[in-house]
Amino acid sequence: MAKKKFDTNPLDPTFPEKIKEAETVVLPKNRFKTSEFPPPSVTEEQTRRFDETNFNNYNSPYNGQNTPANYKTTNLAxxxxxxxxxxxxxxxxxxxxxxxxxxxxxxxxIAGLLMLLFVPKSEAKARFHAAQGLAAHIGIFIVSAILSGVGHATDLADMGNWIFTLVTTIMLIVFAIKAWRGKPVHIESVDDLTEWLEDKIKPRG
Structure with missing residues (x-):
């Protein structure tokens, strides 16, 4: 009896091989050769290692010059x-x-003027009080001169000059005590003159 196209007779001993051969696809032979990656080349380490000589060269950022002092902020307290x-x-x-x-x-x-002439710019606090005290004395001198001039014409101006001198003397003593104790002293009316004096009068030497 002739075999059918799809003969599934389990008695056929070659049936499994035929099915496997029919389902297997034969690929063409690969003409390219698979090559391996070359070994990694020996390169410089990512982290550079310094010997003692090189380390000492980098230890001083100013090539042996004097290293500037670190700025230290003032404690608010x-x-x-x-x-x-x-x-x-x-x-x-x-x-x-x-x-x-x-x-x-x-x-x-006189003390304020001498301080501005000799106290260095780095002493900002001392120079500020010197300029402010000098500005206060200049303002007091101008007002006293005006009142003295007017005092020749009227006794009221003469009395006003005496009261003004007394008040400003007490005020200056209070300011001196506060400055000596480290308390802030600010005379707002002479701010511009204080800044001008501190800027224009340079320390000598």
Whole structure:
């Protein structure tokens, strides 16, 4: 008996091989050769290692020059405290220098002028009080001169000048005590003159 196209007779011993051969697709032979990646080349380490000589070269960022001092911020708790630190080139404590420009009469005026001439710019607190005290004395002197001139014409102006001198003397003493104790002293009416004096009068030497 002739076999059918799809003969599924289980008695046929070659049936499994025929089915497997029919389902198998024969691919063409690959003409390309699979190559392996080359071994990684030896390169410099990502983290550079310095010997002791190179490390010492980088240790000083200014090539042996003097390294500037690190800036240290002022503690807010110490802003209003009296300082007994001696000011450079003067040799007097800071609290004494800040009080001198507010002393009444010509003492404070001369002290403020001398401080602006000799206290370095780095001593900002001492220079500020010197300029402000000097500005206050100049303002008092101008007002007193005007009242004295008017006082020749009327006794009322003469009395006003006496009262003004008394009040400003007490005021300057209070300012001197506050500055000596490290308390803030701000005379708003002479702000512009204070800034001008501090800027224009340069320290000598």
């Amino acid at each position: 110490d802003m209003n405290k009296s300082s007994s630190r001696k000011v450079a080139k003067i040799g007097l404590p800071e609290n004494i220098l800040t009080a001198l420009p507010y002393l009444p009469f010509w003492i404070g005026l």
